[in-house]
Amino acid sequence: MKVIQDRIVSLGFGKYVRADKIVALVPIEEDRGSGRRTLVYVENLPEPLVAGRTEGTIVRDMVGVESGAVELLRQLQMQIGQVRPLLKGSIRSEAGLDLDQLSHRISDLTGEQ
Structure with a gap:
């Protein structure tokens, strides 16, 4: 590097x-x-x-290995953070998409919270 x-x-x-x-x-x-x-x-x-x-x-x-993909993940994580818990629960039960788990995975990849 x-x-x-x-x-x-x-x-x-x-x-x-x-x-x-x-x-x-x-x-x-x-x-x-x-x-x-x-x-x-x-x-x-x-x-x-x-x-x-x-x-x-x-x-x-x-x-400087920060790419557009990392920036996209950061933006996605910020938007997930703005989703209210009740809606997150509905999305999880209706679509099987766990936004909190996705946010934690993004944190692991980017090294940021």
Whole structure:
């Protein structure tokens, strides 16, 4: 994988760094939660930054493999999130389509919630 020079990568919660300055990504295992997913080691910084995004998501942004398909999945997930629970239940029982399960699968693929 080749990191895109001068590309700005979001670490979540208003933190951004240049992709070519990131030297290591370490998933947080203890005390992991919202806002605490990955330690990001950045060139010339003595301590790692705490990112609210997963290491996989950060790497995808660093190397630019984000395609139209990923963006489509994100849009679909946002729209699923706007469907009310009662309608989701009706869709599940009438069509056999579980929108919540689909949303979780999209989260797994994109590395975002």
